[in-house]
Amino acid sequence: MKRLLLLLFISSYFLSFSQTVLFSNGSSWKYNDSGLDLGTTWKESNFNDGTWLNGSSELGYGDGDEQTIVSYGSNSNNKHITTYFRKTFFISNPSQFQEILGSIRRDDGAVVYVNGLEVFRTNMPQGTISFGTMASSTISFGGENTFHSFAFSPAVLVNGNNTIAVEIHQDEASSSDISFNMSLSGSVNPQVIQVTREAYLNSGTPNSMIVRWQTNVACDTKVRYGLTPTNLNLSATVIPYSTEHAVTITGLQPATKYYYSIGTSGAELIPASNDQYFKTSPIVGDSKPFRFWAIGDAGMSDGNQRAVRDGFLMYNENEHIDGWIMLGDNAYGNGISDGNQNCYQTALFDQMYASMISKTVCWPALGNHDYNNHIPFSPSPAYFDIFNLPTNGEAGGVSSGTEKYYSYNYGNAHFIVLDSYDESRSANGAMATWLISDLQQTTAEWIVAYWHHPPYTKGSHDSDNPNFLDGECVEIRENIIPILEQYGVDLVLNGHSHSYERSFLIDSHYGSSGTLSQTMIKDGGSGGSNDDCPYQKETTYSKSHKGTIYAVVGSSGKLSSVASSWPHPVTSYADHDNMGSMLITFHDNRLDADFVTTTGSILDHFSIIKNAGKTQTITACQNEAVSLVPSFPGKVNWFPNNLLADSISVTVNFSTMYLASDTNNCIIDTFFVELDNSINCTAGLGSATEENLSVWISSWEDGNYLPVRWSGFKKEEVTIEVFSILGDKVFSENFPNQKDNLALLQANKLLRGTYIIRLSDGDRSKNVKFLR
DSSP: HHHHHHHHHHHHHHTTEEEEEEEEOOOEEEEEEEEEOOTTGGGGGGOOOSEEEEEEEEEEEESSSSSSEEOOSSSSOOOOOEOOOOEEEEEEEEOOOOEEEEEEESSEEEEEEEEEEEEESOOOOOOOOOOTTOOOOOOOGGGOOOOOOOOOOOOOOOOEEEEEEEEEEEEETOOOOOOEEEEEESSOOOOOOOEEEEEEESSOSSSOOOEEEEEEEEEEEEEEEEETTTTTOEEEEEEEEEEEEEEEOOOEEEEEEEHHHOSSSSSSEOBBBBTTTEEEOOOOOOSOOOOEEEEEEOOOHHHHHHHHHHHHHHHHHOOOSSSSEEOOOOOOSSSSSSSHHHHHHHTTTTTTTTTTTTTEEEEEEOGGGGGGGGGGTTOOOOOHHOOOOOOSTSSSSSSSSSSSSSSEEEEEEEEEOTTTTTTTOTTHOOOOOOOHHHHHOOOOOOEEEOOOSSSSOOOBBBBBSSSOOOHHHHHHHIIIHHHHHHHOOEEEEOOSSEEEEEEEEEEEOOOOGGGOHHHHHHHSSSSSSOOOOOOOEOSSSSSTSOOBBBEEOOOOOOOOOOTTTSSOOOOOEEHHHOOEEEEEETTTTTTEEEEETTOOOOEEEEEEEOOOOOEEEEETTEEEEEEOEEEEEEEEETTTEEESSSSSEEESSSSEEEEEEEETOOOEEEEEEEEEETTTTTTTTOOOOOOEEEEEEOHHHHHSSEEEEEEEEOOSSSEEEETTTTSSSEEEEEOOOOOEEEEEETTTEEEEEEEEEEEEOOOEEEEEEOOO
């Protein structure tokens, strides 16, 4: 026992003397409390600080424990945001140390520089720091006395005199206090580095990716990557030591899979594997298929959250997911400390999503619990420290200047992320102004917008309630939804209510649930469930007010009771008995969405197809083979071939017609294949023309009229004919082909059943099937 105690004493002795104190807490510092912007040169070694004041630490004001009181200026309600500190220390041989260890007390935020190089920042936002930059959050209570450890490489130091410079920032001009104290030492024993937060991916683009992870001690950062797990021939390094590692890798190829490892410049901490990779985005406008996963209110850190995860993984069968949408309330705590680092550690990391987090790019939104419901003295949401999100249009779209709301592109889709809790929801607020600018610039085929508070819900929250916890829903519906619909947003995703609620294809419903009218329902069907037709949108000439689907996917972590008026009248499908998540698949002009339960089954499905049901005329030579491809992706029924295929090849011996329809006969493409018998006909040079004829039937105005709209016809008049499924003509009338192409057909004489409506202008015609 005595020998063990002696060994413990000797071990402690050597550990205690393995560090050399370079300067200690309470040491003397030069400081500048003038309230003037000193630019960037003040942190350099050769800066002349001869006129600065000098004092012992702790330096600051407002707490009563300061050794030196610094000035905040003449106005207690408009104090200096930034105060500067400098110190020179001598070291004869920096190479004797493995690393340099620091400890700083700061109130509120700080940035530390050594010989002009930033080595640490704490409670400060990402990006460039200026004189007026506010600290990320208020430091209060026990946080005011906390020392924060950091480390950096001895390579930053020089033999002889070195300069350390620190800027302390307030979180607001009326803050009551600031504090600053610091120590620095050199360590000859390297610390054991462990990965405490697995690799995850942010802000992917066609040519870049951000890889992040966390370690228990500060160290430098290196990602090794390549096209195979065994040949990581490329690398990206960040020299400043940190426990929060973020590497922006550039110069990548679009739509390419790269395998990677994470570690330091000297060692790999997590090696590459078949499941540790990232895939860059395709070039903007690429219409190849891609898949996004959406979860809402997931962050419970419990078995329910894992059940939703497992159900999706079972359904997905290890297929790659191109993007991961988080709809807010990503990390719950105990109700009074939500959205902090510990909450995220268990709700997002710590093996919760281990099978996908290192290979799927995260695109999160903020919820009220991520802000800790604005409980007084709450720290800044950990969200801003955990994620690196595009603020300057790096991933497409217009620069927002904030991670609260932003946009990005993927393939032929544009995604918009809003902050429905902490930002103004007014129609002329900063977020709405940015939103309009962003929507005006996008030319994407698909536009998806998401945030936390839903405009239409009767779940655990009520979008008719203008009061506490639900008032955001009302303001979003009244002020933001009109903007989105004006610019043709196709799909809106939300959380907040712990249920699943999915609307019809609707437009212009900005009031309470009682104000909904049938004219606001563009398509009252299910959109593809139960053998129903998909939602169809004609956006060739305009995207404005063509209908939007709204989905509440707030049951990815728990279920809650619903309002007495459940479900909302805009709802096509609603469920509050099953937890789940949503998989969204984009392919050219088709969007498919599936709500996946904890058992891996599909509870709800809908599709949106744009600009389909075309008429094409193809001219070809004798015996020439031509390919017929429908105007929408997926397998279709071909007539007269009686084939089910996504395309067919036909040999032209005579002029004929082919029809291609979806499996429910909702959309029909017509192909006129015309034989060119001329002596000069050359195979492969035949022409194909597409007649952009579109006809769509709105929901019933009332029991007596059927609204029919059309576009693409050229003559002054169109003929509308209605046929029964047996071919009997039951209606025929001519209508003027004007700018507002709308006809109200007298439908009260139609019996219930299936009909074909034909529109023609004498030269061209189009048939559409509808159900009475």
